[in-house]
Amino acid sequence: DAKTTQPPSMDCAEGRAANLPCNHSTISGNEYVYWYRQIHSQGPQYIIHGLKNNETNEMASLIITEDRKSSTLILPHATLRDTAVYYCIVRVAGNAGNMLTFGGGTRLMVKP
Amino acid sequence: EAEVAQSPRYKITEKSQAVAFWCDPISGHATLYWYRQILGQGPELLVQFQDESVVDDSQLPKDRFSAERLKGVDSTLKIQPAELGDSAMYLCASSADGMNYGYTFGSGTRLTVV
Numbered sequence: 676d677a678k679t680t681q682p683p684s685m686d687c688a689e690g691r692a693a694n695l696p697c698n699h700s701t702i703s704g705n706e707y708v709y710w711y712r713q714i715h716s717q718g719p720q721y722i723i724h725g726l727k728n729n730e731t732n733e734m735a736s737l738i739i740t741e742d743r744k745s746s747t748l749i750l751p752h753a754t755l756r757d758t759a760v761y762y763c764i765v766r767v768a769g770n771a772g773n774m775l776t777f778g779g780g781t782r783l784m785v786k787p
Numbered sequence: 788e789a790e791v792a793q794s795p796r797y798k799i800t801e802k803s804q805a806v807a808f809w810c811d812p813i814s815g816h817a818t819l820y821w822y823r824q825i826l827g828q829g830p831e832l833l834v835q836f837q838d839e840s841v842v843d844d845s846q847l848p849k850d851r852f853s854a855e856r857l858k859g860v861d862s863t864l865k866i867q868p869a870e871l872g873d874s875a876m877y878l879c880a881s882s883a884d885g886m887n888y889g890y891t892f893g894s895g896t897r898l899t900v901v
Contacts, residue, residue, distance in 0.1 A: 709889055718791075718878050718892030719830065762829060770884055772818060772842060777829030 679763045684782040687757075693750040695781050697763030700744045707768045708739060709775070710748045712759040719762065719777075722748065726768075753785045789813040791893035793879050799899045805867035808896045812861070812881030818842075820890065821854055821864050822878040830878055836862060869900045 680698040687693040699708065707726050711719040723730055723737045725746075730737045736749040750757055762780040767773045792811040800806045812819050817838050822830035833852065835843040838859035847854065851870070856862040866873055876897050880890035 711889070716876075716895075716897070718880070718895050720892070721889055724889065760829075766889065768889075772835070772837060772884075774820065774832055774835060774843070775880075775889055777822075777831070779829055 679765060679778055681761075681763050681778065681781045683779060684784070686784050686786055687750075687753045689755060689785055689787050690752055693748075693753040693757065693783055693785070695748040695750075695761050695763075695783065696745065697748070698745045699763070699765050702743050702765050703767075705767050706765045708737065708743075708746045709764045709766055710735070710737065711762045711764065711775075711777075712757075713762070713780070714756075714759045722761075724768065753783075755785050755787065757783065758785045759783060789891070791879055791881050791891050793877075793893035793896055795896055796894065797897045797899075799901060800869050802871055802900055803868040805865065806869050806898065807863055807865045808877050808879075808898075810862045810864070810879030810893060812879070813883075813891055816881035816883045816891075817859070818882045818884075819856060819862050820880045820882075821862070822880065824876040824878060824895070826875070830876075833864070866898075869898075871900050874898055874900045 707724050709724040710722040713719045725737045739746045760780040819836040821833045824830040834847045834854045836856045853865045876895045878895045880892045882890045
């Protein structure tokens with residue numbers, strides 16, 4: 676699996692959009708970009724994933740650059756409960772045997 | 788919503804003692820993973836099962852760690868003897884082919900070795 680690079684930490688004001696960047700310059704054509712988050716003392720939680728088109732769900736939006744070398748996770752209206760570590764992972768989808776390899780992630784602190 | 792069950796939630800054990808963790812994946816998920824997460828770091832894979840077979844245990848310290856999934860459903864991870872450096876969160880996850888959103892994780896077992 677390709678490696679990803681994320682800033683170790685970010686702050687965001689409550690109610691504002693949180694934009695979390697991720698670089699994955701060596702991503703392969705069949706690898707998806709996945710985002711998970713981990714709230715303190717819980718297991719990682721799936722947020723969203725995408726191949727090349729932008730994606731949106733009830734939790735977040737994922738913007739992938741045209742060359743697919745980077746992406747941004749957007750939490751449109753961050754709340755205090757969004758304080759967590761966010762992991763960006765690239766992985767071939769569909770086959771359960773393709774493991775998720777976690778990096779250090781970005782620690783997002785949402786402040787009042 | 789289906790969940791991955793793990794127990795115990797917390798475990799304190801003395802150095803050199805044996806300890807075991809249990810995981811019950813989502814029904815029908817053939818693939819099961821055990822991860823270890825040291826405080827302040829991302830989870831790292833210990834072992835991967837496909838049904839009852841081990842697919843990858845290259846990162847499992849086999850001198851003291853063992854994992855089994857006898858009937859291809861629930862799984863047990865054991866450490867014997869426990870060392871101070873084993874203090875960590877042990878996470879279980881399950882997945883199924885065609886499940887494009889990746890894995891579902893349990894809440895983990897927090898192990899403290901004293």
